[in-house]
Amino acid sequence: MLTSVSSPFSEHPEIRQRFAELHSPLSSQAAVVESNRCLNCFDAPCMVACPTHIDVPGFIKRIASGNLRGAGRKIIEANVLAGSCSRVCPVEVLCEGACVMHRYDRPPIQIAELQRHAMDAFHAWGEPLIPVASPAIPLRVACVGSGPASLACAAELRRMGAHVTVIERRPLPGGLNTYGVAEYKLPTADSLREVELIRQTGVEFRLSEAIETTAQLEALETEFDFVFLGVGLGAMQSLGIPGESESIQSGVEDETHGILNALQLISAYKTGHITRMSGAVVVVGAGNTAIDAAIAARRLGADPVTMLYRRGPNDVSAFDFEFDHARREGVSFLWHRLPVAIRNAENGGLLLDIQAVKPAGNSLADDRKPDHFEPIPHSLFSMECRTVIPAIGQSPLTQLLTEFRHIAVEHGRIVTERATGQTTHPRFFAGGDCANGGREVVDAIADGKRAALGILAKFNSAAEVAHV
């Protein structure tokens, strides 16, 4: 535990060059001018709109006054991964979307940029996170998974004086912040820097350790009072079409040839395992991750990159700015199309059979409900490509817990009480994608924070009972 969490990681220079940051940070003077635009609203709507309830006017006024340290501290109090959030949050539908300036026909305050300004300074100074409460409390919690939900839960519990251990199956901590966010938004190194601060508060990290057997589960239950599940979603769903298992899978010949799911691609290039792609790429799906994968393929050299979506452009589940970004990067779109079969082409590539479809019955776009599409006759065609990237939603890996601990799962999500993260098992709490089905980083952090408070409340009430 003496080594930093990022010790096995070094940034690949070619990746850094191909995935340069989208926006340059604000200069100090620009930050002061922008922060002075903030009206300092009472009970500010931006603060309410943030799932982690960062005191936005509070930190912005600190930037304005020259109290940059106070600004960073104010942010970190509410959100220990605020640096990541400032890069990856879809602020146009959160804090910045709630800014009253919209109603004044003025651009909203650039909250994300200001938050990044404060957090960059916070990290540059090497400020520690919030001090740990003393005395320590006799509470031992395991956070399984090391994504944003687990990290937020761990940091919050550690701050209260609990003993917390984060258990991660991969070699680097951080979950999707480390492996799954497009590099031009959040470099892996920046994600690891945030995790390192959490480790420095005394949170123990066990990396490359998976919980896969009942024996491991039992050992976990023996060692810890409570378990927080922040395991995220499992592998990407397969395409579920004929020919899939017989087709070339990525890694057989090389990493970029064949069927390669979106998260695999993103984590492979972020860790420098893939630095180039070539030929035609088809991405199936049009969510935010699909777009990250499509842009990544473009930047790695693939051409053309085509996104296939069963609905129309008005129904993409990606945010508007992501969609616009993909178009600017040169990604093309095929709307109202479904892949129906896949096979190996004679020249060594893949042939994807594609069918045009139209919605049947429930035509509303709603990812939470199954929907139906009718094929349009005589519309079948084949597309040749080198790589097919499925990015059509993800499915949770919670079978073990369902079977052996009877933790309820619905629609692939662990059932929790919203306010506390409590599952149907008294010693298990959950949050993040495995509980909410796959939302934003900031939602996972909020889940983790709430679960920490839920665990603490449970611990305190148990302690009271013991004293009576």
Added chain:
Amino acid sequence: MSSSPHFTPDLTVRNFAGGINCPNPFWLASAPPTNCGEQIMRAFDAGWGGAVWKTIGAPVTNVSSRYSSIDWMGQRMMGFNNIELISDRPIETNLREITEVKKRYPAQAVIASLMVESNREAWHDIVRRSEDAGADGLELNFGCPHGMSERGMGSAVGQVPEYAQMITEWVKEVARTPVLVKLTPNIADIRTVARAAKLGCADGLSAINAINSITGIDLDTLVPRPNVGGKSSHGGYCGPAVKPIALNMVQSIMADSASALPLSGIGGISTWSDAAEFILLGCGTVQVCTAAMHYGYRIVEDMADGLRNWMRGKGFRTLEDFRGLSVNRVTEWKHLNLNFKIVATIDEQKCIGCDLCHIACWDGAHQCIHLDRVSGPTDGHVELHPIPTSHEVASRSRITVTPVTRRERSQTAGLHSPAHGPYPTPLARIPRVDQTECVGCNLCSCVCPVDNCITMVEVPTGLPAETWDERIKGTSNAAEPQIL
């Protein structure tokens, strides 16, 4: 405004202080922008009506650095401070350049600002030489607050009415051009020196000079600014920050018959509207320094253009048409009508829901702007209002998630899109004014960031006008109509 006739208002100043003429009332104050003839000629080319030469006297040695400023909300130089002394150039050079400027620019006013040691011969000498050089008038610098005052000049004179009167009299013994006395604000009542100047037969006044100040302390070195090798000295404060103080002093002089003289207004004037305010309080000309130091001489273009446009809109053809119109609109508090009442009114179509008026009223005023548009419980006839902190806690603890799907986004659109319901802002965020409790203090309309969203509306009290003076003397006149 719409029916205003097309005419070009005349900004000419005629016979100011008994003899100074210039094409417009905008003068550069005695300061670095008027340091030398070359500068002043460029200023006249840019459109300035006059210039008060950087104070002429025995040359001084200046220090480095000399200036410091107050920045506010990311804007530079809201207030400006200097520890520079009078001209550091030889008297002969200044006088020779005055002659040259006057030769080339006969229409513009060149005023010689003077400061010499306090003896009659010295003053007689400098007055004669300045007038021989061609100055249109003289300004006696009794105001410089730093450095020169330690040598018995500047504000050391201006703070003692007897000295001020004595030197004014010496000057008037020989002066052939109008004599203005420049007043220091660093005194309990500026009128005492204004009266002394008038008794000394000054032809006019200039007010105000800079205010004693320490602008701030460098929190790294702990040395106040400006830093001169590890030490600082109090300086003279000017710039937009001092305008309200200057306006008050100008009004107090012009409202006092023993003080009132033709006045050249100074203090934070940066725009045409600032200038209009000084003229409304009786000033015949205005002097500008900090704004010219900040942006250069060309600011005078908008000052002249803006003043003309405002005058046209108001139907004023000359400066004399409005000069002094606001002097009598200032009175002693005891003469204000106690029965005049206004209350705050919020335009719900304009409200953006920042709720700054609510918290300002709650914490800083009279607790009568409420966030309770959905009516709450009452205790008898008293409405119960949740306190601001409970609002804050309740909304902060609400579970919020990112609207990921389009449907969620459309459902939360109320938060983001301007188009929903009868108001642009959710009703719960539009504050309500309890107009029976509102005291009409203006605070909410001061803090509201939206133009014309909160207006103060008069409500008839049904009571005759009555002042405090009348009330304690028992002389209220119920029949007198209320004067707005």
